[in-house]
Amino acid sequence: MSNTIVFDNVSKFYGDVLGVNRVNLSIPPGITSLVGPNGSGKTTLMNLMTGLIRPSRGQIRILDMTPDQPEQLFRTVGYCSQFDSFPKGLTGYQFIYSYLLLFGYDPPLANELAWQAIDRVGLREAAHRKCGSYSKGMRQRIRLAQSLAHNPRVLILDEPLNGLDPLVRAETIALFRSFAKQGCHVLLSSHVLHEVDIISDQVILLSGGYVVAEGNIQGVRSEIEDHPMQILIRCDRPSVLASRLFGEDNVVEVRIHDDRRGLLVKTSNPNRFYLLMNRIALDGISIESVAPIDDDVNSVYGYLIGTEEAVR
Amino acid sequence: MRPLWWTQILAVIRLEMKKTFFARRGLWIYLLALAPVALFLAHSLVEIHLRGVRHEMATQSRPITEQDLAAIHEGMTREEVIARLGDPPASRITMRRMPTGPHGFELIPGEVLRYSDGSTELTVVLEKGAVVGTGTTSGSSLGQDTHIFAGVFQFFFIRLAIFFGCLGIFMNLFRGEMLDKSLHFYLLTPVRREILLAGKYLAGLLAATVIFTVSTALQLTAMLLQFDTATISHYLYQEHGISQIVAYLGVTVLACIGYGSIFLAAGLLFRNPIFPAVLVLIWEAANPLLPSLLKKFSVIYYLKSLCPVEIPVDPGMPPLLALLVSNAEPVSAYIAVFGLIALSVAVLAASMTRVRQLEINYTAD
Numbered sequence: 156m157s158n159t160i161v162f163d164n165v166s167k168f169y170g171d172v173l174g175v176n177r178v179n180l181s182i183p184p185g186i187t188s189l190v191g192p193n194g195s196g197k198t199t200l201m202n203l204m205t206g207l208i209r210p211s212r213g214q215i216r217i218l219d220m221t222p223d224q225p226e227q228l229f230r231t232v233g234y235c236s237q238f239d240s241f242p243k244g245l246t247g248y249q250f251i252y253s254y255l256l257l258f259g260y261d262p263p264l265a266n267e268l269a270w271q272a273i274d275r276v277g278l279r280e281a282a283h284r285k286c287g288s289y290s291k292g293m294r295q296r297i298r299l300a301q302s303l304a305h306n307p308r309v310l311i312l313d314e315p316l317n318g319l320d321p322l323v324r325a326e327t328i329a330l331f332r333s334f335a336k337q338g339c340h341v342l343l344s345s346h347v348l349h350e351v352d353i354i355s356d357q358v359i360l361l362s363g364g365y366v367v368a369e370g371n372i373q374g375v376r377s378e379i380e381d382h383p384m385q386i387l388i389r390c391d392r393p394s395v396l397a398s399r400l401f402g403e404d405n406v407v408e409v410r411i412h413d414d415r416r417g418l419l420v421k422t423s424n425p426n427r428f429y430l431l432m433n434r435i436a437l438d439g440i441s442i443e444s445v446a447p448i449d450d451d452v453n454s455v456y457g458y459l460i461g462t463e464e465a466v467r
Numbered sequence: 468m469r470p471l472w473w474t475q476i477l478a479v480i481r482l483e484m485k486k487t488f489f490a491r492r493g494l495w496i497y498l499l500a501l502a503p504v505a506l507f508l509a510h511s512l513v514e515i516h517l518r519g520v521r522h523e524m525a526t527q528s529r530p531i532t533e534q535d536l537a538a539i540h541e542g543m544t545r546e547e548v549i550a551r552l553g554d555p556p557a558s559r560i561t562m563r564r565m566p567t568g569p570h571g572f573e574l575i576p577g578e579v580l581r582y583s584d585g586s587t588e589l590t591v592v593l594e595k596g597a598v599v600g601t602g603t604t605s606g607s608s609l610g611q612d613t614h615i616f617a618g619v620f621q622f623f624f625i626r627l628a629i630f631f632g633c634l635g636i637f638m639n640l641f642r643g644e645m646l647d648k649s650l651h652f653y654l655l656t657p658v659r660r661e662i663l664l665a666g667k668y669l670a671g672l673l674a675a676t677v678i679f680t681v682s683t684a685l686q687l688t689a690m691l692l693q694f695d696t697a698t699i700s701h702y703l704y705q706e707h708g709i710s711q712i713v714a715y716l717g718v719t720v721l722a723c724i725g726y727g728s729i730f731l732a733a734g735l736l737f738r739n740p741i742f743p744a745v746l747v748l749i750w751e752a753a754n755p756l757l758p759s760l761l762k763k764f765s766v767i768y769y770l771k772s773l774c775p776v777e778i779p780v781d782p783g784m785p786p787l788l789a790l791l792v793s794n795a796e797p798v799s800a801y802i803a804v805f806g807l808i809a810l811s812v813a814v815l816a817a818s819m820t821r822v823r824q825l826e827i828n829y830t831a832d
């Protein structure tokens with residue numbers, strides 16, 4: 156039995172709009188990240204893999220299964236999509252439990268699996284509240300729990316780190332790693348290369364519906380490290396945080412945002428900077444969000460990919 | 468051991484139930500189902516009240532027989548009426564303006580006397596001391612009421628209440644989840660899409676049949692409420708009442724099966740419910756005008772033949788209405804049931820091929 160996910164000359168057009176074009180991939184187990192700016196085709200590839208949409212051309216095989224056989228595929232695959240929506244009126248627990256019953260598990264087993272999944276994302280306390288009342292980060296986590304409750308060997312996650320605060324983000328990454336260690340496929344997408352490069356065994360770079368680079372990220376990473384990256388931090392006491400950051404050697408520039416509710420930081424080593432932010436979050440400064448500034452991400456791609464199109 | 472597909476269907480029904488029965492969006496379906504119940508209940512209560520009034524009148528006058536009532540005719544004097552029937556238990560003085568020329572008029576004094584033998588009421592109209600008109604009423608009979616029921620059932624209940632109720636329930640099975648962006652959760656489980664469709668259909672059918680058969684049963688109960696047990700048992704056991712009730716309940720279930728399958732399919736094909744609703748409504752209404760072959764692709768065609776009581780065609784009816792009422796091509800009950808189920812199965816089979824092709828596309832609208 157094959158242990159890879161294969162895209163064989165796959166194209167998807169939405170009417171006249173290009174989703175992805177002539178994609179050829181062979182993805183081994185481990186953590187693989189699909190990275191590309193918004194609209195580059197990450198979600199399209201993931202939806203194609205899971206049969207939510209059908210390719211206009213080409214074929215996809217997931218460990219020897221095709222996406223149009225859900226009855227087999229989803230015994231092995233779990234997909235956490237990017238749609239931030241829920242079936243109406245269900246609590247977090249009911250959400251996971253009800254859909255587990257569709258697998259044919261008997262109720263005690265479904266109950267057990269549901270609680271296991273809820274514990275994995277640390278939502279036990281909130282499990283009996285309606286999903287609709289959850290914060291964005293909690294919604295993200297309960298959807299993650301739902302997608303991995305049946306212990307899939309292939310886990311597909313569309314922008315799973317989006318909207319998570321640094322602490323939860325670290326926990327979530329640890330979860331992905333534990334899956335990968337067991338020989339599973341973990342496919343995740345991100346529009347921020349720095350967010351995923353250190354955790355990925357393999358990176359697939361997408362731009363405008365094409366795969367522009369694929370493979371081990373080590374080679375390109377050193378190049379990016381020399382290229383300063385601009386990050387916007389939203390927090391309650393920007394000046395306190397600014398003075399804390401000034402001493403760090405990977406911080407090139409710190410500016411308080413015009414609205415005085417955030418900081419603009421340029422860093423030469425985003426990986427170290429993210430680790431630093433995790434530590435600072437533990438020190439008691441309340442940090443709302445840490446996000447690279449989009450234009451800047453695109454310029455990194457321009458640098459990385461070397462095309463004018465990606466810069467725009 | 469239960470087979471997997473059945474376990475999965477039950478799990479789908481479990482998830483759908485809340486939405487099909489208790490959706491806030493679906494409150495109007497209950498109102499639609501209860502409207503005819505309210506109608507028959509009101510009718511029965513009014514009749515019971517009037518019967519009480521007649522009974523009361525009979526006790527307030529001297530005993531009167533049917534022959535006494537029949538003996539009153541135009542031209543009799545007030546005294547002759549009183550001599551035959553006694554003092555009226557109810558009466559009122561009237562005054563009528565009668566024009567005598569372009570500008571003048573004459574006031575004509577009159578009186579209305581009401582009598583009852585306990586079941587029939589006689590109204591005697593007097594002017595200038597003489598009878599100028601009589602009228603009798605004896606309330607509605609069960610026979611008449613079953614005809615009214617047949618009309619309401621065919622023209623309101625099946626064609627409008629169940630039609631739009633099924634539209635509301637079944638159109639939303641897929642469409643509602645596309646709008647809520649939650650359909651993908653189903654498609655990401657190891658459930659064949661055909662089984663998902665079957666589960667959703669059964670969940671809708673469960674809700675529709677419960678709501679509408681309960682409504683039919685309540686309507687029949689409300690209709691029979693005003694009659695005494697002797698009349699009712701005569702109707703039930705001597706006039707095929709039981710088989711009529713069974714037929715009405717059966718037609719209700721079949722209507723849900725038929726319209727359910729059609730609106731489930733429509734919900735897969737259309738985003739906007741208005742368009743298919745109007746299309747199917749026109750198609751069903753135009754059924755009598757269609758050529759014989761096309762007629763068979765319609766739900767109402769079969770239901771009409773299964774309705775137990777024919778609606779009487781009045782000679783005075785407008786021709787179009789008479790056409791709607793008449794059942795020009797009745798088919799036997801077996802063929803009607805078989806035809807309707809075959810039609811529904813065909814529509815569901817077509818929906819199944821469609822649901823296999825279904826792509827998640829929440830954004831485009």
Ligand SMILES: Nc1ncnc2c1ncn2[C@@H]1O[C@H](COP(=O)(O)OP(=O)(O)O)[C@@H](O)[C@H]1O
Pocket residue numbers: 169172173174175191192193194195196197198199200828829830831
């Ligand atoms: N349902 C759709 N209809 C039309 N175009 C779409 C649809 N979904 C995606 N696209 C287009 O396909 C391209 C790739 O989109 P997507 O896969 O969502 O990118 P990403 O997830 O990387 O942001 C974009 O140009 C987008 O506009």
Ligand SMILES: [Mg+2]
Pocket residue numbers: 194197198199237313
């Ligand atoms: Mg996306």
